[in-house]
Amino acid sequence: MTDRRIVLALSALALALAGAPAAQAAPVLYGATGIDANDTSPPPASNLFKIDPLTGAGTSVGQIGFPITGLATDPTTGILYAATAGVERATTPRVLLTIDTATGRPTVVGTLAGEIEDLAFDAAGNLFGWNTVGDTLAKINKATGAVTNGTSGAGRVTFGGGLAFSGANALFGLLNGDDGNMWLINAQSGFASKDRQLNGTPNKTGALLSSAEFDCKGSTLYSVVNDYGVPPTYLVTINTLNGDIVTRGVTVSALDSIAWVGCSAKDRDSTRPLVSLLTPARQKVSDLRGSGLQFKLRVNEPAKFTFTLLGRLSSKGKRGKARELATATATRTADGEFTVTLRPNAAMRTRLRKEKKVPGLFRLTATDAAGNVTTRTKPMEFR
Ligand SMILES: [Ca+2]
Ligand SMILES: [Ca+2]
Ligand SMILES: [Ca+2]
DSSP: OOOHHHHHHHHHHHHHHHHOOOOOOOEEEEEEEEEEOOOOOOOOEEEEEEEEEETTTTEEEEEOSEEEEEEEETTTOOOOOEEEOTTTSSSSOEEEEOOOOOTTTEEEEEEEEOOEEEEEOOOOOEEEEEEETTEEEEOOOOOTTTTEEEEEOOOOOEEEEOEEETTOOOEEOOOOOOOOOEEEEEEETTTEEEEEEEESOSSOOOOOOEEEOTTTOOOEEEEEETTTTEEEEEEEEOOOTTTEEEEEESSSSTTEEEEEEEOOOOHHHOOOEEEEOSSOOOOOOHHHHOEEEEEHHHHHHHHOEEEEOOOOOOOOEEEEEEEEEEEEEESSSSSSSEEEEEEOHHHHHHGGGGOOOOEEEEEEEEEEOOOEEEEEEEEEOOO
């Protein structure tokens, strides 16, 4: 190939790639640092780091320019939010930020009242924080930073702290260090109840659990064992069934916050909707000519539906090809039973007067919120 031909070939390749749909970026675990070993107030400004989830190793992306104690990604927008860090009871004003994950650059959303030590989003995009002032769960307005404290806190002195929603939207707290326990928190009332005792921390002197974050599937709980900024700091996972801590490795010293960015809805939900077709196959052709076919179904999760009813009409004494008799759509916002009506249009209802018997097909597609699709077809008999 001549040079010019190679250039042309490469240009064509570049065009082809540019025209191709963008590949889904792999999820990345980000982290940032907070209080340091000297308890400097305010703590030193942090960089944004990419954290290797297997080893804990950190790679700097860029400067945030603030110390950070909490990170969380809004699952409805993919935007990374951060809460700035302060030394406890130093009354340093704190702020809520959004962070550009390409550069680390922050944008101030607003001031954060109290001492919010970690952030967590629920599946619907509501932002929560753990406030060590009052030892309570706080609801945070993600547009302004306004904090509304819960009325029913843990009622005990908590420190550091991690907060994370599981895939089942259960709120877990890590509120009293690596020799404390897990907490289950009612996101409505803020009430925190003690769960399993934690075991197996790599730190033997009592350290903070500075953050909490579930993986994209919502099943593996990550945390950080942070000895008040004194190295080494460890990235760990915690078995939520028995409280066992498993060390992934030494991470960025004084790491105070972690969050995944780039999780897709399909990471959390990879199952197709389960649809049960409850109406019997034998139906009356007179119903089809009248108010239409009433078809009863059950679905196990919210989903959007399209329905098509096909039938083979008679033509000159023979059975014709399958043709569309009626269509319908439905959106279900909860699981359970429902009925869809498939009514042929006026012309088709008139045409059906000639029919005593119509073999048919009932077809549907059901698509859940994550885009998983189920298709079902049921042979029908109208007579
Ligand atoms: Ca923290
Ligand atoms: Ca968190
Ligand atoms: Ca599903």
